[in-house]
Amino acid sequence: MKTKAVRLYGKNDLRLEEFELPPIREDEILAKVISDSLCMSSYKAAIQGSDHKRVPKDIDKNPVIIGHEFCGQIVEVGKKWQDKFKPGDKFTVQPALNLKDNPYAAPGYSFQYIGGDATYIIIPNEVMEQNCLLKYEGDAFFYGSLAEPMSCIIGAFHASYHTQQGKYIHIMGTLENGFMAILAGAGPMGLGAIDYAVHGPKPPKLLVVTDINQERLDRAASIYTQEDAKKHGVDLYYVNTANIDDVENYLLSFTDGRGFDDVFVFAPVRELVELADKILARDGCLNFFAGPSDPNFSALLNFYNVHYNSTHVVGTSGGNTDDMIEALDLMAKGIVNPAAMITHIGGLNCVAQTTLNLPKIPGGKKLIYTNIELELVAIEDFKEKGKENPLFAELAKIVERNNGLWCKEAEDFLLENAKKI
Structure with missing residues (x-):
């Protein structure tokens, strides 16, 4: 089977090539990719090449196929998996395999024959063994591609946590009926976060979304309206912070100075991280969602508040399989609609x-x-x-x-x- 795929050979070296896939083994699956959503993580892998933690060192000789937000149909199933999968099944893949011998290995970064930017791929045994090959029951392939980014958002919401005073217990998840802020939240992933915050299982009472681009804010407000949010018990506000002199106090005014229980940071900007820290309420959780390219990226944190006000920081890189299953379920039921993330087709x-x-x-x-x-x-x-x-x-x-x-x-x-x- 011949495939056409975009492969990574080194830093800034991506090539669209046609080549022959080897015959599948008994524990592998041949599949056709239909759609793939491009992720900023792929950009980071492309510019860093083999310096990226998920990319092998020998890509100059054994290039990898990029893309990890993909959906398609199974073509041929090796004997080992024929009781679970069959030709014609629609599928998507959870790329975070979390292998014991290589925890960073992931489709779209680490493998020669599987990645989203290809016509045909070979799904290796590791993907099925980790239960990361997921059947997709939806009609539109692009929703299957958006399941992975939605799972990252869902995983972030699940990773946030709160505590009870006097008890050493972490209560996982964002605070239902709490105060939430999403900083730099009018981009594609921010839109998904707004959708999940408003329509998901634990909506906040207050949601403030900031950005410095009015056009993006206007688009977000036209899709996820204040009126719809109100129907779900959420007071939703969109704020352009570009021309506000005292952003910290302006945002705190939405909470009458109390602060926010959950603050998500959707851009790797030092000033934004420090702003998030400043607007946390007692027991507030700062969720650093945006992955920086710079391994030395850092920001100041108020440790007085860490000690006396129990503020804390979490971060996630991707979601797990359960998060992806939840994303697929929410999309299938029409509870969330991440189509708003998409602005370009190619x-x-x-x-x-x-x-x-x-x-x-x-x-x-x-x-x-x-x-x-x-x-x-x-x-x-x-x-x-x-x-x-x-x-x-x-x-x-x-x-x-x-x-x-x-x-x-x-x-x-x-x-x-x-x-x-």
């Missing part, structure tokens, strides 16, 4: 350039359909491009009927009519 041919320039490209998630050839296009540009290209003209009509969001109808039309790679 084909496999644009992956290398897009990944290497990800921080420079505005908007949210870049969704790739790996079996088509398509330039990276913003959803908001469909109508303009439709003046010359009937494909985009129809896609513009479809997303307009869906509140400007990517949807199953758009996916079906694209897969049926776009040029195959």
Whole structure:
């Protein structure tokens, strides 16, 4: 079986290549990838190359396939797994394998034959042994791709914790009916966090979302409205902190000076981390969600409050399998809709350039359909491009009927009519 895939050979060295996959062994599975959502973590791996903790040292000789937010269909199943999986099954993968001999190994970073930015892949035995190959029952493939980023958000909410005074017990999870702030929260992952905070199992009483980009804040407010949040018992506010002189006290004013029980930091900016620390309530939890590229990234922390007010810090890198199962379940039931994360669509041919320039490209998630050839296009540009290209003209009509969001109808039309790679 031949595959086309984007492989990492070294720092800033991504190549789209066609090559032969070896025959699968009895404990492996051959699969077709349909969609992959590009992640900033892939950008970090691409620029760091073998210096990245998940990337092997010999990628110059044995390159790895990038991409870890993917969804597809099983083509062939090795004998060992035929009682559990069958050809035609839709699937997604939890990339955090947590292997004993290599805890950092993950599809999309560490393997030659499995990664999201490919047409066909071989799923190795380790993935099934760790129960990280998950059947996907949904209709739209792109939701399967968004299950992984949603699982990261869910995992972060689960990793936050609170305590009871006088007891050495950690009560896991964000505080229900508490005060929550999401700093730098109008980006793609922030949108998912807003969705889960409002519609998930433990909504806060107050949710304040900050950013310095008014356009992103306006988009977030149009998708996750104050009116809808109120129906779920959440007072939701969007705040542009760019022109506020005293951001700390302004944010604290939403809590009458009490502070926030849960503060999430969605950008690796020192000043943002220090702001989060300053607005914590007693027993407040600072959740550092954004992964920095700099291994020496640091910020000041008020240890007086750590000692006397029980403030604390947590951080997670990805979610676990249970988090991903929860994400799939919430999407299947229509409780959360992470389609708001997606702002661009492209084909496999644009992956290398897009990944290497990800921080420079505005908007949210870049969704790739790996079996088509398509330039990276913003959803908001469909109508303009439709003046010359009937494909985009129809896609513009479809997303307009869906509140400007990517949807199953758009996916079906694209897969049926776009040029195959």
